[in-house]
Amino acid sequence: MDARKSVIAIALILAATLSVILFGLMPGARILSLHDVLRVLWAPDGRIESILVWTLRLPRSLAAAVAGAGLAVSGYLLQALTRNPLADPGITGATAGAIAPIVACFVFLPWLSSASYPFVGLAGGLAASAVTFWVARGGNRRPLHLALGGISVSLFLGAITIYVLLLAGPQSTALLFWLSGGFQGRSWAQLVHMLPWVALGVAGALALHRVVAMFALSDHAAAGMGLQLNVWKPVLLILAILPVAGVAPIAGPVAFVGLAAPHMARLLGPKGAAWEIALTAAIGALIVTCADLAGRTVAIPKELPVGIITALLGGPVFIYLIQRGRLDFKAQQP
Amino acid sequence: MTAASRIPRRSNAWLLPAAAASVLLSLLAAVFLGVVDVPAADVVSVLTGAGSPEAHSIIFEIRLPRIVTGMLAGIQLAVAGLILQTITRNPLADPSLIGVSQGATLTVTLFLLFTVYIFDPGSNTVAELPVAWLPLAGMVGGMAAGGIIYLLAFRLELSPLRITLCGIAIGAVLHAIAIGLIAGWGSARIEIILEWISGSLYARTWDHALFLLPFTVAGLAVLPLIYRPLVLLQFDAPVARSFGLSYRRQFSVLLLVSCALAASAVGVVGPIVFVGLVVPHLARFLAGRHFALILPMTVALGAVIVTLGDLAGRLAGGAEEVPIGVITALAGVPVLLALLRKTP
Numbered sequence: 001m002d003a004r005k006s007v008i009a010i011a012l013i014l015a016a017t018l019s020v021i022l023f024g025l026m027p028g029a030r031i032l033s034l035h036d037v038l039r040v041l042w043a044p045d046g047r048i049e050s051i052l053v054w055t056l057r058l059p060r061s062l063a064a065a066v067a068g069a070g071l072a073v074s075g076y077l078l079q080a081l082t083r084n085p086l087a088d089p090g091i092t093g094a095t096a097g098a099i100a101p102i103v104a105c106f107v108f109l110p111w112l113s114s115a116s117y118p119f120v121g122l123a124g125g126l127a128a129s130a131v132t133f134w135v136a137r138g139g140n141r142r143p144l145h146l147a148l149g150g151i152s153v154s155l156f157l158g159a160i161t162i163y164v165l166l167l168a169g170p171q172s173t174a175l176l177f178w179l180s181g182g183f184q185g186r187s188w189a190q191l192v193h194m195l196p197w198v199a200l201g202v203a204g205a206l207a208l209h210r211v212v213a214m215f216a217l218s219d220h221a222a223a224g225m226g227l228q229l230n231v232w233k234p235v236l237l238i239l240a241i242l243p244v245a246g247v248a249p250i251a252g253p254v255a256f257v258g259l260a261a262p263h264m265a266r267l268l269g270p271k272g273a274a275w276e277i278a279l280t281a282a283i284g285a286l287i288v289t290c291a292d293l294a295g296r297t298v299a300i301p302k303e304l305p306v307g308i309i310t311a312l313l314g315g316p317v318f319i320y321l322i323q324r325g326r327l328d329f330k331a332q333q334p
Numbered sequence: 335m336t337a338a339s340r341i342p343r344r345s346n347a348w349l350l351p352a353a354a355a356s357v358l359l360s361l362l363a364a365v366f367l368g369v370v371d372v373p374a375a376d377v378v379s380v381l382t383g384a385g386s387p388e389a390h391s392i393i394f395e396i397r398l399p400r401i402v403t404g405m406l407a408g409i410q411l412a413v414a415g416l417i418l419q420t421i422t423r424n425p426l427a428d429p430s431l432i433g434v435s436q437g438a439t440l441t442v443t444l445f446l447l448f449t450v451y452i453f454d455p456g457s458n459t460v461a462e463l464p465v466a467w468l469p470l471a472g473m474v475g476g477m478a479a480g481g482i483i484y485l486l487a488f489r490l491e492l493s494p495l496r497i498t499l500c501g502i503a504i505g506a507v508l509h510a511i512a513i514g515l516i517a518g519w520g521s522a523r524i525e526i527i528l529e530w531i532s533g534s535l536y537a538r539t540w541d542h543a544l545f546l547l548p549f550t551v552a553g554l555a556v557l558p559l560i561y562r563p564l565v566l567l568q569f570d571a572p573v574a575r576s577f578g579l580s581y582r583r584q585f586s587v588l589l590l591v592s593c594a595l596a597a598s599a600v601g602v603v604g605p606i607v608f609v610g611l612v613v614p615h616l617a618r619f620l621a622g623r624h625f626a627l628i629l630p631m632t633v634a635l636g637a638v639i640v641t642l643g644d645l646a647g648r649l650a651g652g653a654e655e656v657p658i659g660v661i662t663a664l665a666g667v668p669v670l671l672a673l674l675r676k677t678p
Contacts, residue, residue: 135674159663162532180517311510318503
């Protein structure tokens with residue numbers, strides 16, 4: 001797929017995302033007609049339709065799109081960094097690493113403003129993924145170790161999180177709702193909180209696409225082309241965790257998007273890392289927007305957390321990747 | 335002969351008596367110590383049949399049932415872990431790493447959510463929920479998850495490493511669904527579910543111990559029967575076959591045994607993480623390479639570690655005890671990470 005086709009593909013996916021968002025403004029506890037939606041979008045007023053669209057449905061859908069793009073790019077960077085098709089923010093422990101300290105802050109340091117949660121999440125996510133990578137020795141040749149290390153780091157942090165929830169008492173209901181991942185009731189303010197982190201991650205990945213492409217070859221090749229590995233590896237890791245840190249405090253863990261989106265993008269076969277990253281972001285946005293729409297329309301008036309939908313979607317992708325047999329398992333035989 | 339065989343073998347004769355003694359000691363410590371200070375003399379008089387009614391009920395209705403339940407669960411989880419690690423030839427296999435625990439979590443959650451509607455629509459109180467059926471629900475879920483993983487791996491010629499990865503994938507999906515359901519519909523049941531998920535021995539009764547007992551006994555009874563296949567399955571499939579082992583059948587039988595042991599234990603005590611992982615390693619570390627010694631050591635250490643972990647949780651938290659699952663996670667993860675780092 002050359003550059004022109006890539007542009008078309010990205011445009012199509014973004015158009016699909018926008019139309020999902022647009023049509024997603026219609027269904028809900030109160031169903032609006034397309035005519036109503038367009039009218040209020042064009043000229044907001046104080047009536048119920050306008051409030052439904054502008055304060056309830058639009059911000060959450062946009063938040064879903066932004067979160068999806070961010071998580072997808074994060075997964076792409078982690079996969080390139082480890083040259084491991086199974087890497088994603090969940091599998092490497094980064095999500096759990098961001099979640100656990102945020103839960104702890106919420107319960108034990110209630111005076112801490114929620115604006116600082118992304119920083120807490122960033123520190124936690126970096127620490128957790130650093131441990132995982134240390135265990136997996138970079139994760140390049142050891143997909144099993146990366147997965148097992150990430151899962152055990154996640155289990156460890158999960159046990160702590162659950163214990164904090166037990167201590168939290170009545171607050172635990174709100175926390176659990178957030179922990180299941182979702183966009184219900186997310187506001188413009190929260191979208192604005194999340195946006196810079198995701199933008200920084202995506203823009204950074206696009207700006208450094210040459211470095212990313214060199215990493216995707218091998219450490220030796222990258223070093224041979226004059227890349228300072230010990231400088232760029234941490235930089236890429238931070239870039240990968242930035243969107244997670246931004247998304248986690250708002251949406252909680254949204255599983256498997258970071259795993260599935262890059263693979264879908266690669267299936268389309270764009271030329272070059274820059275186009276892959278852009279496609280990945282667009283696909284991630286589309287997936288999460290669709291998942292969010294499905295989650296809030298399947299079981300009206302209840303909402304299915306978006307995390308369930310993405311897990312149901314991404315789990316099979318993961319299993320497909322394992323079954324396809326492209327992983328180098330020989331090195332792991334004891 | 336090689337040089338290695340001439341090195342005098344360290345005597346391991348003391349290990350089994352020592353293990354038995356440590357089981358006994360941990361049992362005694364757990365009976366005598368607790369949040370409620372029962373003087374040692376009272377405990378002794380209760381155990382000999384006398385003593386005040388309060389002390390009697392504390393010992394026989396609160397402490398002993400949870401200790402026994404914990405020991406049985408510990409034995410089952412440890413043996414399940416040993417079998418899994420051996421047959422998948424993966425030193426890091428554990429019921430909670432391959433999806434069995436997550437399957438149990440999901441069914442327990444589903445069970446709690448649906449029984450409220452079926453049994454007593456108007457009520458949301460804990461007491462009226464059929465909590466007694468939780469172990470069975472959890473066990474069914476754990477077995478089902480094990481079955482799914484087995485079917486997926488069967489297509490992959492039962493390759494040990496892919497079993498692990500499939501387990502991780504299935505586990506992650508099931509876990510996400512469970513958490514989502516809890517958040518969406520949990521409301522009044524959150525406390526029970528949370529306590530169960532964290533892996534706890536809180537308020538376990540003789541009923542729980544009786545539920546586990548047949549599984550523990552059956553599991554220990556089949557150990558002599560599965561001993562030879564277990565030893566042979568340490569090798570690659572071709573090697574194991576060359577010893578006359580029907581690889582597929584024995585692998586399936588052992589996986590079934592291990593899933594049944596793990597799932598029933600998880601059903602009763604919740605997903606106590608890492609016991610199944612760490613205990614076999616500890617046993618191997620102490621017993622060397624003799625499988626005949628590793629097995630009993632795993633059994634004994636499983637009982638000891640869960641008992642002591644629970645005791646630590648009871649004493650550390652005071653009135654708000656720390657769930658055993660948290661204790662084992664805190665203690666087990668450093669071990670696990672060191673192991674992971676060292677395995678080639």
